[in-house]
Amino acid sequence: MPELPEVEHVKRGLEPYIIGEKIVAVIFSEKVHQSHSLGKQAILKGMSIEQFTLLIIDYTIKGIERRSKYLLFEIEKESESSFLLSHLGMTGAWFVIDSLDGITESKFRSHVHVIFEFESGRMLVYSDIRRFGELRFLNELTDHSPLNGIGPEPFDENAEERFLAGLNVPKFHRKPIKEVIMNHQVIAGCGNIYATEALFRCKVHPKRSVVRMSMKKKTELFHHIVDVLQEGIDAGGSSISDYRNVNGEAGGMQHRLRMYGRKTCPACGSIVKQAVIGGRNSHYCVKCQR
DNA sequence: TCCGCGCCCCGGCCGC
DNA sequence: TGCGGCCGGGGCGCG
Numbered sequence: 651m652p653e654l655p656e657v658e659h660v661k662r663g664l665e666p667y668i669i670g671e672k673i674v675a676v677i678f679s680e681k682v683h684q685s686h687s688l689g690k691q692a693i694l695k696g697m698s699i700e701q702f703t704l705l706i707i708d709y710t711i712k713g714i715e716r717r718s719k720y721l722l723f724e725i726e727k728e729s730e731s732s733f734l735l736s737h738l739g740m741t742g743a744w745f746v747i748d749s750l751d752g753i754t755e756s757k758f759r760s761h762v763h764v765i766f767e768f769e770s771g772r773m774l775v776y777s778d779i780r781r782f783g784e785l786r787f788l789n790e791l792t793d794h795s796p797l798n799g800i801g802p803e804p805f806d807e808n809a810e811e812r813f814l815a816g817l818n819v820p821k822f823h824r825k826p827i828k829e830v831i832m833n834h835q836v837i838a839g840c841g842n843i844y845a846t847e848a849l850f851r852c853k854v855h856p857k858r859s860v861v862r863m864s865m866k867k868k869t870e871l872f873h874h875i876v877d878v879l880q881e882g883i884d885a886g887g888s889s890i891s892d893y894r895n896v897n898g899e900a901g902g903m904q905h906r907l908r909m910y911g912r913k914t915c916p917a918c919g920s921i922v923k924q925a926v927i928g929g930r931n932s933h934y935c936v937k938c939q940r
Numbered sequence: 941t942c943c944g945c946g947c948c949c950c951g952g953c954c955g956c
Numbered sequence: 957t958g959c960g961g962c963c964g965g966g967g968c969g970c971g
Contacts, residue, residue, distance in 0.1 A: 651964080685949095692949080719965090740964060741951085757952080780950040782965065796966090821942090841965080929945085931964080 652738040653719060654804070654839025655882030655903065656893045660744055661716045663895045667746040668723075668774060672710045675767040676703050681781065682763050693763050693778060695786045702787060706734075706766075718800045718838035722791070732789050735797075739782030743894045745775045753777065754898055801835045804876045813837050813872050817860050827863060828856035829928030831875060840875055842930050843888055843910045848874040850909035855939040856932050857925070881906065909933050 652660070678699050685692030686699050694702055709725040709732070716722070721744075723734035736742070741761075745753055748771070753759040757779060764776040764785060776785065791797050801816055802809040816822070816836035830836055832845045840848070849856050852874040854867065863871075887893055887901030894900060908916045915922055915935035922933050 690949080737965085739949095739966085761951090778950095779952075780964090782949065784966090929964095 651740050651841065651843065652742065652887070652893050653841035653844050653882070654716075654879050655844070655885075656887035656901065657716050657719050657721060657738065657839070658883050659887045659895050659901065660738070661714055661721055663897065664721075664744055664746065664774075665714050667772075668711045669713065670710065671772065671774070672708065672769040673706055673725075673766050673774075674708070674769050676706050677765040677767070678703075679763040685781075692781045693776070693783055693785050695784050697787060705787060717797060717803075718834050719841070720797065732787065733791060735784070735786040735788055735794060736776070737784040739778060739780065739784065741779035742783035743777045743898075745777065745898065747773055747775060749773075750775070755894070758894065758898070799835050800838050801833075803838050804840070804879050809837070809876070810869070810872050813875075814865075814868060817863075817868055823861045824859050826857045826927050827854060827860055827871070828930075828932060830860055831871070832928065832930065837872075837875060840879065842932075843907065844875065844878050844882060846910040846933055847878045847907055850934065850939060851878065853939055855936075856927050856934050858940075909935065 678694065682692050682694060683699060686694070709727045711723055712726050712731065713724040714721060715724065719737060721736040723736070725732050725734055743758055747753060750759060750762065753762070753775065758777040761779045762775055762777045763781065766774040768774065786794065788794050802812040813836060817830060822830045828845050828849060831840055831848070832842065848871060852871045854863070854871060882888060882903045885901055885903035885906055886895060888903035888907065889900035909922065910933055912922050912933060914920065915938055917938050918935065920935050920937045923936050925932055
């Protein structure tokens with residue numbers, strides 16, 4: 651599942667291959683066409699396939715950024731710049747290849763849904779097994795409200811201060827800490843896996859309410875979140891489920907997770923407890939996390 | 941107006 | 957080996 655480290659890795663992987671490439675055509679899969687003809691919007695959101703297909707031609711990719719779990723392709727045509735927003739959902743993956751045979755794993759090759767053809771002959775390909783991902787053309791980033799409320803990026807200079815201020819918002823006071831740190835308004839990009847790990851490392855029970863945490867503990871937690879996200883980036887992301895980088899490779903972080911998906915606690919050997927917190931399946935050790 | 945809940949989108953994969 | 961049911965990020969509708 652792509653969270654911040656995985657999306658950051660995709661961004662870094664794509665960057666050297668796509669900057670300066672000009673889009674000459676785009677092709678959507680039969681499944682995307684079917685979905686749109688039924689009045690749904692699988693993958694391509696906010697406009698029709700026909701509209702997008704005409705609009706995107708002749709745009710040149712100028713850059714790529716990550717914001718929380720969103721990828722933002724900066725594109726330009728006739729000195730007018732726009733954006734292509736991508737969210738990987740649970741199983742989205744981008745590839746830059748010369749032919750579809752370049753996608754070596756059949757489960758990704760058989761779920762290719764968008765192909766951008768470049769003037770150079772290369773292709774930028776989006777594959778998404780479960781089609782939970784999102785692709786959206788934006789004239790301005792402010793046009794898309796989910797982007798506007800995103801909290802601090804964990805590696806921003808003022809992130810700690812803003813994170814602590816976020817926890818201080820009254821509506822969060824009585825909520826379980828896990829639910830709050832997974833809220834992108836409080837901190838960007840921390841999903842179920844990394845929230846679980848940060849709380850385990852910080853020895854904090856995921857159901858602990860925010861008001862029952864000391865300032866010291868909140869600060870400590872912030873640093874654990876940053877550290878575990880950084881470790882995820884360094885390890886190339888975690889390939890729980892279907893994450894793959896631009897070269898089709900799995901990451902290594904799944905082997906470094908100490909609590910997510912575990913049956914026993916690596917610190918004390920207790921049986922790991924599972925519970926739904928804020929609507930998400932959660933793992934924790936009742937002995938180590940208080 | 942805000943909140944919480946259930947539902948929906950999907951296909952891989954688990955367990956019977 | 958076959959098949960029904962579960963899982964999950966995030967948006968949406970409803971009460």
